[in-house]
Amino acid sequence: MKVVKFGGSSLASGQQFEKVINILRQDQNRKVIVTSAPGKREETDTKVTDLLINYATLTIETKPTNIVTEQLFNRYLEIANxxxxxxxxxxxxxxxxxxxxxxxxxxxxxxxxxxxxxxxxLNAKLMALILNHLGIRARFLDPEKFGFYVSDSANNAQVLDETYANIEALNLTDELLIVPGFFGITKDHKIATFSRGGSDITGAILSKGFHASCYENFTDVDAIYAANPNTVKNPYAITKMTYRELRELSYAGFSVFHDEAIIPAIEANITINVKNTNHSELPGTLIVPEANFEPENLVTGVASSDRFAALYLHRYLLNKEVGFTLKLLEILYRYNVSYEHMPSGIDDLTIIFDKSQLTNFKIKQLCQDIKATLQPDEMQWINDYAIIMVVGEGMRDNIGVLDRVISPLAQNNIGIHMINQGASRISVMLGTRQADANLAIEHIYHNFFS
Incomplete structure (x- = not known):
């Protein structure tokens, strides 16, 4: 039995719906279908989710909504027609x-x-209507009716454990179950949405609850690639990778999944298959457990993200001062700021942050507090920071990988601010200037894949 999730681009129009229905007809094991909201039909189009955000804003501001409600209904009507x-x-x-x-x-x-x-x-309801209209037995499964319960957090919900028992209690028959993604129901019957990767999370939760043999995630790419196609021309298509390889690469910007979105499927050891709705005959990329995995290449992928910033501290004999790091962490705790990494030397310490949790005002206040409390000899906020991840199960048992990562950067005068090799030995993390990140990706990629 398979759980199948279709993204917004896969359900953007009647033509795309038709492709999805053909995919469902090709495999009788595809029993549970997770829908996203209709996405863009072309580049200048507006996603249904964005129309709904506009509708909500107009409602809050008590402004006329007739134009946006008509636009919304016409999107669904066009597909039905x-x-x-x-x-x-x-x-x-x-x-x-x-x-x-x-x-x-x-x-x-x-x-x-x-x-x-x-x-x-509404897209799940429409899908069920169309399938039954075409003679394919299907049922809309309302999250509230079967108890898809989440925590009481409007836009950052977490699934509750009892949801899995409620999913297990559902009977699978020859009809397709159509489930809307992205949201669940609180115990007092309010709708709450997941923060990121919403429909992906729903698909992973249902896969775990139904003990699926496979979780198929249909999107608009043929596979997961070893590097961003916008950075490297015609990159290698990954046929198979492990959960932890995907998690490491997602951390640095792989955009197919948010790294937390598939945790329920990972917890249940369910194989994930990323496929393209527009080329469903292609095998896509399999994401599998680490056990008995045989890597095809030394490196599986290279990714980068510029969402980071760093605070550099220098103080003579820092390594001899008891409690220095504790004082620093106490300040971060007061500001409700988490840190990503903290590489250090005998007189130096660098704290790397995810900038999404920081504002300019908070950065200013934080730096002032650290300077007053710790009195460093030198302190510098580095906003121009990118992290590069080089990831591969094949790296674990091979000597000289780090040299192959670093040497092409040295040959091309790309400076490295930080190096960190994970304890699992399947990843190397580099810190560089944002302007150097894409060039570094190219040189590292070609050193392993050319």
């Missing part, structure tokens, strides 16, 4: 769109969460 489904069959979808603005919410966070979630919710 492609299959000859009469407009009156979409009456409940139309009414739900129009009446959302009149519902009562605890606060604006829950209002926004509920509006956004309806992109997936």
């Amino acid at each position: 492609h299959f000859g489904l009469e407009e009156d069959k979409l009456q409940t979808i139309k009414e739900k769109i129009e009446n959302l603005q009149y519902e009562k919410f605890e606060n604006n966070d829950y209002l926004m969460a509920s509006f956004k979630a309806h992109g997936e919710r």
Whole structure:
């Protein structure tokens, strides 16, 4: 039995819906379908989720909403028309769109969460209607009805353990179960959304709950690549990789999954298959457990992200001062700031941060507090910072990999600010200037794959 998730680009139009339905017909093991909201039909188009955010904003500001509600319904109507489904069959979808603005919410966070979630919710209903119209037995599965429970956090929900028992209690028959992604229901019946990778998380949770043999994730790329195609021309397509390779690469910017999105599937040791809706005949990329994995290459992938910043501290005899790091961590705790890495020397310490949790004001206050408390001889905030991850299960048992990572950078005058090799020995992390990151990726990639 397979759980199958389709992304927004896969469900953006009637033509894309048709491809999805053909994919479902090709394999009877595809029993549970997770829908995203309709995405862009072309580059200048607007995603349904963005239309819903606009709708929510207009509702909060008590401004007219008739134009956006019409735009929203027309997106679903256009898909239905492609299959000859009469407009009156979409009456409940139309009414739900129009009446959302009149519902009562605890606060604006829950209002926004509920509006956004309806992109997936209504698309799942539409999918079930179309499949039954075509003679394919399908049932819309409402998260509230079967108990897809999440924590009480409007836009940062976490699945509750009892949800898995509720999923296990569902009976699988010859009909397809159509489940909306991205959201769940709190114990007091409010809609709450996942923060990142929403529909991917739903698919992973359902895969674990149903004990699926495979979790298929259909998107708009043929495979996961060894490097970003925007950085490296025609990069190697990865046929198989491990969970931890994907997690390491996702940390540095691999965009197929957010690194936390597939944890439920990882916990259940379920194979994940990333495939392309537009080229479903291609094998895609398999993501598998580490046990008995045989790597095809020394390095599996190279990725970078510029979402980082660093604070450099220098103080003579720093290594002799008891409690220096404790004082630093106490300051970070007061500001509710986590750090990513802390490489150090005998007189130096660098703290690397994810910039998404920081504002300019918080950075200023944090630096002032650290300077006053720790009195470093030198302190520098480095905003121009990128992290590069070189990852591969094949690196673990081979000597000289680090030299092959670093030597092409030295040959091309690319400076390295930090080096860290993970304890698992399947990854090397480098810190560079943001302007050097893409060039570094190219040289490292070609040193291993050319």
